[in-house]
Amino acid sequence: MNKPVNKPLLEIDRFSVRFGEKVAVQELSLSIGRGERVALVGESGSGKSVTALSILRLVEQAELSGRMLLDGEDLLQKTEQQMRGIRGADVAMVFQEPMTALNPLYTVGKQIAESLRLHEGMRPNAARERGIELLRRTGIPEPERRIDSFPHQLSGGQRQRAMIAMALACRPRLLLADEPTTALDVTVRQQIVDLLIELQEQEAAERGMAVLLITHDLNLVKRFAQRVAVMEKGVLVETNTTHALFSNPQHPYTKRLLDSEPQRCIDEVEEGARQILDVKGLAVDYHVSGKGWRSMFGKSTFRAVHDVDLSLRRGETLGIVGESGSGKSTLAATVLGLQHPASGTIDIDGLALSSLKNAKAKRALYSRMQVVFQDPFGSLSPRMTVEQIIGEGLAVHRPDVDAKTRRDRVGALLEEVGMPVESMLRYPHEFSGGQRQRIAIARALAVEPELLVLDEPTSALDVSIQKQVLNLLTNLQKKYQLSYLFITHDLAVMKAMAHRVIVMKSGRIVEAGNTMDVLHAPSHPYTQSLLASSLMVPQADIQEKIA
Incomplete structure (x- = not known):
C-alpha cells in the first residue's frame, strides 16, 4: 500500500x-x-x-x-x-571532505560497487557498469577510465562528484x-x-x-x-x-x-606612501618526474607562475584571486623566499631579495615579512603554549630581549588581537578556530613586520567569526600602516579588504586594477565566471549587468 x-x-x-x-x-x-x-x-x-x-x-x-x-x-x-x-x-550522506571520506586503498569503482553489492546484490560486472553510468551522470569526464582511479588521482571537484555518485548508487x-x-x-x-x-x-x-x-x-x-x-x-x-x-x-x-557579510571600511592609501614590495618578471618552475617511459629521461619542468609584475605600498592591501592551481599561493611563497627555483626580481623596501647572501641579512629582512596561514590549527604547534608560539619569533629575531620583556610583549599582543592575557598558558587545542586565528595573527605581529602575507586566513571560519577576524585585520592595518598581500577565492572578502586586486589563472595575471572597478565591471571572461560563481548566478547575468 x-x-x-x-x-x-x-x-x-x-x-x-x-x-x-x-x-x-x-x-x-x-x-x-x-x-x-x-x-x-x-x-x-x-x-x-x-x-x-x-x-x-x-x-x-x-x-x-x-x-x-x-x-x-x-x-x-x-x-x-x-x-x-x-x-x-x-539514507545516504555526502561528506564535507571527500579525501578523508573515501578509502585511499580502493578505486572509486570498487567503493561504488561495494554499496551496490551489499544493498542490491549486484554482480561485479553489473556493478561496474552501474558505477560508470553514475560517474557519467555526475559529470566526471572519461568515466570508463576514471572508475579505476584512486581518490588521490582525482581533483577535489571530481572526488566530490565521486562521493555523490556513491551516495546515489542505491537511489x-x-x-x-x-x-x-x-x-x-x-x-x-x-x-x-x-x-x-x-x-x-x-x-x-x-x-x-x-x-x-x-x-x-x-x-x-x-x-x-x-x-x-x-x-x-x-x-x-x-x-x-x-x-x-x-x-x-x-x-x-x-x-x-x-x-555577517564583511563590510568595506578600509582607509585610502596615503598619497606618496612608500613602496614596500616590487616584483618584476617573476617566474617559478617546478621540476616534475615524467610518466611511464618518459621517467627514464629524467625530470621535466612545469611553470607555475609566468612573468608576474606587482607592487604594494605601505598601508595598502593587494588581493590575489584565483582558483586552486592558479599560482597565487606559489607567488606568495616565492615573495617570502620559500620557493625555488625562481627568476625575476623581488625587492622589499628597495632591497633585492637575491642580493642577500648570508643568513643574518636574510633573517633581518624576513623579520619585516610574516605570514598568516589558512588553517590556524595546522599552523600552530600543538606541543607549545600560546606564550611559546607567539614568543618564538621574538626569541629568533630579537635575541637581546629578556624573558620578562618578551612575556610582557606576548601579553600585550594577545590583548591587541582581543584575547585575554591568561591565554598564554594554554595550548592551541583549547581554543576555537577564530581564537586560534587571532593567536596566529598575534604571532605574525610579534616582530613588528611591515608586510603580512595572508593566505586564505578566514576560509576555515564561520561567517560571523570571519567578519570579526577581518575587522581585526582592518583595525591593525589602520593602526600600524601594515601592508597586506591577501590571497583568497572569496570575492566578498576581497571586496571588503583589498585596495587593488589581481586575478590569476594558470599562473598568469589575467586582470588587475582597483578592487571596486574589477568587481563591478570585470573585463576578462575568467573574472566574470569567478564573480558569477561567487554570487551563485549565471555568468550571462554578470555580462548583462556590465553591459
Missing part, C-alpha cells in the same frame, strides 16, 4: 543529543517532505552536523532521545543491523549533504550545487528523493534550498521558506547571520 503523499518523508520530533552533561541538540522538531530541499544553517557548534549524523545513528557515546521518523518508522528504535540496511540504501529516499562544497573553489562549488539540484529534481520526480543540506554558506542556501532551518547552540530558532527567511528574518541570531 502506498504511503500518503502529504506525509513527511522525515519527521524529527523533540529530538535531543546529550554527551554527558553537555546538550548538543535540544528538543529539535523539524520535518522534510518528499522531493523537498531543506537547508540546516548555523555556525560550528550549533548542532547541525550532529543532527545529520544522528539520522544515520553515527554519533557515538551520546544519549539520543525523542523520535526520528523515516516514512513513519522510528530510526532511534532500529537495531544496528537494521541501520546497516538503511545506511546507503534509504536513496533522503540525501544528507554535510558542507559538500566548503573545500572547493567557487566555480567548482557552483558546478556541484547545480549538479545536486539537477540530480535531486530527477530523483524527486521518480522516487520523491529529498535533500537535507548542512551549511553556513548563505549564497549556497539561497541558490539551493526551498526551505531553511536555523540552529543556534543546539536549538532550532527559526524555520521558513528561503525567500521569506532572507527577506524578513525574525530571530536575532538569523539577522546576525545574514548580516
Whole structure:
C-alpha cells in the first residue's frame, strides 16, 4: 500500500543529543517532505552536523532521545543491523571532505560497487557498469577510465562528484549533504550545487528523493534550498521558506547571520606612501618526474607562475584571486623566499631579495615579512603554549630581549588581537578556530613586520567569526600602516579588504586594477565566471549587468 503523499518523508520530533552533561541538540522538531530541499544553517557548534549524523545513528557515546521518523518508522528504535540496511540504501550522506571520506586503498569503482553489492546484490560486472553510468551522470569526464582511479588521482571537484555518485548508487529516499562544497573553489562549488539540484529534481520526480543540506554558506542556501532551518547552540530558532527567511528574518541570531557579510571600511592609501614590495618578471618552475617511459629521461619542468609584475605600498592591501592551481599561493611563497627555483626580481623596501647572501641579512629582512596561514590549527604547534608560539619569533629575531620583556610583549599582543592575557598558558587545542586565528595573527605581529602575507586566513571560519577576524585585520592595518598581500577565492572578502586586486589563472595575471572597478565591471571572461560563481548566478547575468 502506498504511503500518503502529504506525509513527511522525515519527521524529527523533540529530538535531543546529550554527551554527558553537555546538550548538543535540544528538543529539535523539524520535518522534510518528499522531493523537498531543506537547508540546516548555523555556525560550528550549533548542532547541525550532529543532527545529520544522528539520522544515520553515527554519533557515538551520546544519549539520543525523542523520535526520528523515516516514512513513519522510528530510526532511534532500529537495531544496528537494521541501520546497516538503511545506511546507503534509504539514507545516504555526502561528506564535507571527500579525501578523508573515501578509502585511499580502493578505486572509486570498487567503493561504488561495494554499496551496490551489499544493498542490491549486484554482480561485479553489473556493478561496474552501474558505477560508470553514475560517474557519467555526475559529470566526471572519461568515466570508463576514471572508475579505476584512486581518490588521490582525482581533483577535489571530481572526488566530490565521486562521493555523490556513491551516495546515489542505491537511489536513496533522503540525501544528507554535510558542507559538500566548503573545500572547493567557487566555480567548482557552483558546478556541484547545480549538479545536486539537477540530480535531486530527477530523483524527486521518480522516487520523491529529498535533500537535507548542512551549511553556513548563505549564497549556497539561497541558490539551493526551498526551505531553511536555523540552529543556534543546539536549538532550532527559526524555520521558513528561503525567500521569506532572507527577506524578513525574525530571530536575532538569523539577522546576525545574514548580516555577517564583511563590510568595506578600509582607509585610502596615503598619497606618496612608500613602496614596500616590487616584483618584476617573476617566474617559478617546478621540476616534475615524467610518466611511464618518459621517467627514464629524467625530470621535466612545469611553470607555475609566468612573468608576474606587482607592487604594494605601505598601508595598502593587494588581493590575489584565483582558483586552486592558479599560482597565487606559489607567488606568495616565492615573495617570502620559500620557493625555488625562481627568476625575476623581488625587492622589499628597495632591497633585492637575491642580493642577500648570508643568513643574518636574510633573517633581518624576513623579520619585516610574516605570514598568516589558512588553517590556524595546522599552523600552530600543538606541543607549545600560546606564550611559546607567539614568543618564538621574538626569541629568533630579537635575541637581546629578556624573558620578562618578551612575556610582557606576548601579553600585550594577545590583548591587541582581543584575547585575554591568561591565554598564554594554554595550548592551541583549547581554543576555537577564530581564537586560534587571532593567536596566529598575534604571532605574525610579534616582530613588528611591515608586510603580512595572508593566505586564505578566514576560509576555515564561520561567517560571523570571519567578519570579526577581518575587522581585526582592518583595525591593525589602520593602526600600524601594515601592508597586506591577501590571497583568497572569496570575492566578498576581497571586496571588503583589498585596495587593488589581481586575478590569476594558470599562473598568469589575467586582470588587475582597483578592487571596486574589477568587481563591478570585470573585463576578462575568467573574472566574470569567478564573480558569477561567487554570487551563485549565471555568468550571462554578470555580462548583462556590465553591459
